[in-house]
Amino acid sequence: MMFAAGDTVRVKDEWPEAAGPVHIRTPHYVRGVTGQIVRFLGDFPNPEDLAFARPAEKKPLYHVCFRTGAIWPDANPDDDVTIEIFEHWLERP
Amino acid sequence: MSILETDGSRLLAAVAVLLDRKGLVSDEAIRERIALTDAAEPAQGARMVARAWTDPDFRAAMLADGTQAAESLGIMMRGMPPLGVLENTAAVHHLVVCTLCSCYPRAVLGYPPFWYKSASFRARAVRNPRELLASEWKTIVPASVKLRVVDSTADYRWMVLPLRPAGTDGWDEARLAAIVREGDMIGVTCPVAA
Numbered sequence: 001m002m003f004a005a006g007d008t009v010r011v012k013d014e015w016p017e018a019a020g021p022v023h024i025r026t027p028h029y030v031r032g033v034t035g036q037i038v039r040f041l042g043d044f045p046n047p048e049d050l051a052f053a054r055p056a057e058k059k060p061l062y063h064v065c066f067r068t069g070a071i072w073p074d075a076n077p078d079d080d081v082t083i084e085i086f087e088h089w090l091e092r093p
Numbered sequence: 094m095s096i097l098e099t100d101g102s103r104l105l106a107a108v109a110v111l112l113d114r115k116g117l118v119s120d121e122a123i124r125e126r127i128a129l130t131d132a133a134e135p136a137q138g139a140r141m142v143a144r145a146w147t148d149p150d151f152r153a154a155m156l157a158d159g160t161q162a163a164e165s166l167g168i169m170m171r172g173m174p175p176l177g178v179l180e181n182t183a184a185v186h187h188l189v190v191c192t193l194c195s196c197y198p199r200a201v202l203g204y205p206p207f208w209y210k211s212a213s214f215r216a217r218a219v220r221n222p223r224e225l226l227a228s229e230w231k232t233i234v235p236a237s238v239k240l241r242v243v244d245s246t247a248d249y250r251w252m253v254l255p256l257r258p259a260g261t262d263g264w265d266e267a268r269l270a271a272i273v274r275e276g277d278m279i280g281v282t283c284p285v286a287a
Binding site for chain 2: 025026029047061076079081084085
């Protein structure tokens with residue numbers, strides 16, 4: 001497990017769907033956005049492999065909180081969006 | 094004959110026989126799963142909410158592990174994704190959405206309402222949630238309360254533990270459970286004393 005509650009993380013600004021068929025559980029609207037780890041949720045089989053019936057390694061999953069103002073400039077800056085994101089989509093900013 | 098033109102019920106029966114014969118899924122397991130799916134309805138989640146409102150120990154257990162809390166009330170969670178519980182407080186209101194598809198805590202709320210899967214709800218819930226709640230449900234989240242949207246994107250399923258409404262002092266669990274609606278446990282509405 002790379003991250004702990006409270007750590008600042010950035011979602012990778014990667015777009016593998018541009019290269020071909022994929023199954024990704026990381027929403028478009030948080031790619032490249034910085035947020036904070038709320039908590040570790042457990043290890044779960046990687047859906048990116050599971051969806052194609054490939055052997056799926058278990059990956060750490062986190063609840064990550066983003067200020068909506070960091071996603072959309074006109075959003076209420078005090079509100080936030082909390083999303084389940086796999087560790088291999090997160091990096092230290 | 095093409096598989097697309099085959100009678101659906103005959104096709105289902107044939108697949109069920111094949112699954113059974115190959116030892117993959119027994120007839121009994123399929124019947125059990127159908128019974129579980131049919132038994133799941135918002136009243137199950139409402140029972141959990143009412144218990145949490147009246148029993149602080151249960152409330153703490155439910156927030157720590159929704160799956161175990163549901164099982165302790167006799168709700169069958171076997172084979173279901175883990176259940177997380179989001180507690181509304183005087184400072185934070187939660188709204189659950191699945192922007193990628195239609196992930197929903199079916200074990201405790203049953204089938205999702207039709208609008209939950211709509212592209213419109215899914216987009217507006219993250220892009221403009223306060224306007225969505227106010228215009229579609231007349232739910233006004235005060236400016237002093239943080240609106241926390243929970244986008245259910247992966248392996249958990251989320252339900253909201255709403256605030257107990259005023260005017261319900263002394264009510265027993267059954268009476269409390271009766272006022273909790275599915276929308277209250279998604280966060281589009283708030284329970285009111287009826």
